[in-house]
Amino acid sequence: MNQSAKSLRVVVVDDNAVIRALIRTILHNMGHQVVGEASNGEGALSMIRHVRPDVVTLDHNMPQGQGIDILPTIVEELPNTHVLIISASDDRPTMKLAFDRGAIGYVTKPLTAESVFQAFEQIVLLKKKAAQDHQNDLLHGKSCVIADDNRSMRLLLSKILEEGGVTVLAQAADGTQALEAVQSKQPDFVCLDIDMPELNGLEVLERLRQANNKVPVLFVTARADQQAIGKAVALGVSALLIKPFSQDKVLASVAKALHLK
Amino acid sequence: MDARDVANKATIDYPGLLASVPGLDWERASRDLLGGDLENYASFVLLFESTHGQDAEKMMAAFAGGDAQAATHLCHTLKGAAGTLGFSDLYAVAKHLEQDMRAGVVQTDLQPRIEALSGVLQDIRQAIEHVRPLLAA
Numbered sequence: 001m002n003q004s005a006k007s008l009r010v011v012v013v014d015d016n017a018v019i020r021a022l023i024r025t026i027l028h029n030m031g032h033q034v035v036g037e038a039s040n041g042e043g044a045l046s047m048i049r050h051v052r053p054d055v056v057t058l059d060h061n062m063p064q065g066q067g068i069d070i071l072p073t074i075v076e077e078l079p080n081t082h083v084l085i086i087s088a089s090d091d092r093p094t095m096k097l098a099f100d101r102g103a104i105g106y107v108t109k110p111l112t113a114e115s116v117f118q119a120f121e122q123i124v125l126l127k128k129k130a131a132q133d134h135q136n137d138l139l140h141g142k143s144c145v146i147a148d149d150n151r152s153m154r155l156l157l158s159k160i161l162e163e164g165g166v167t168v169l170a171q172a173a174d175g176t177q178a179l180e181a182v183q184s185k186q187p188d189f190v191c192l193d194i195d196m197p198e199l200n201g202l203e204v205l206e207r208l209r210q211a212n213n214k215v216p217v218l219f220v221t222a223r224a225d226q227q228a229i230g231k232a233v234a235l236g237v238s239a240l241l242i243k244p245f246s247q248d249k250v251l252a253s254v255a256k257a258l259h260l261k
Numbered sequence: 262m263d264a265r266d267v268a269n270k271a272t273i274d275y276p277g278l279l280a281s282v283p284g285l286d287w288e289r290a291s292r293d294l295l296g297g298d299l300e301n302y303a304s305f306v307l308l309f310e311s312t313h314g315q316d317a318e319k320m321m322a323a324f325a326g327g328d329a330q331a332a333t334h335l336c337h338t339l340k341g342a343a344g345t346l347g348f349s350d351l352y353a354v355a356k357h358l359e360q361d362m363r364a365g366v367v368q369t370d371l372q373p374r375i376e377a378l379s380g381v382l383q384d385i386r387q388a389i390e391h392v393r394p395l396l397a398a
Contacts, residue, residue: 015338016312016338016341016342017308017312018305018308018309018312018313018342018345018346019341019342019345021305021308022294022305022345022346025295025301025305026294026295029295029296061334061337088337088340088341088344109341109344109345110341110344110345110352111294111345112293112294113293113294113295113296114293
């Protein structure tokens, strides 16, 4: 996906060079990035297939290959690419046809920065929601073991994870309990505190890997200790959660760990 | 951009120069498109002139060559750029001409209309050519 949630990669399709330049400037001012431009439908299709942008702004009326003619192909081939029609026609049948064929929005000419801004804000929101849905899908129905010697921390983490659709199979208060729980419950992932009595989190991970257990492990730690982090990475940790954490941060880290699996 | 360029840009009278272009609603267009950035807007006015300055001649040539569709499309494209950048008079003329072209008005009846459009465009072209060296300083 794109580097930041708000900056979209855009291909601008319009046969008018002045309008293309203007759209590029307006999008640049909004923090989006124009990664390609095309002046006709045919050229646009091969470019879009190649660069796979987040958004295509598509002129409706072009001499070779009307924008609306390539719309169904883009929608079918590239489900993650949204198409915004930019058109001088504001008649209802044309607009309806564009939406029927899968356009995400419709901006009428003469253009204003405001109308382009509104349309792009909608797309940014949709992209965020799609990412959120994807994360929810990844987490839902997964199981985990939580190990932390601090009871309130265990409860907090367990509450956050359960709200994200995760089943907490066991909670351990030290490293030895954690190792036993992971081996007996076989969770989808494990959250380990680094500083724990008996075995610390790093030692638990080391033993799991020695036993050829590849379960994704997230370390939860209050300190950004470079040495510990270096060792965790060497042992193949999936994610590091630095306290204090938020619900968003925890769920995003777990989703990342599960996605990488 | 070096210090001298910055100093030059700072002394350019954008409002005065843009106001000399006939039928250009520069205040509204620069605000609606670019948040009032006149330097950036002026660069689009120059781009418009170099891209569309000869469109009336191209339309006539397309008609002369029997390609009414190409002429209509030229008119459509000119209309879009003119309307967006705030060339209000030109936009109105091009819009009506495009409607007539699409409605199938015969070529001989269109001829004076294209000439009228050509006149409007020529005035714009001359005004922009006049201020180009000052805007592009």
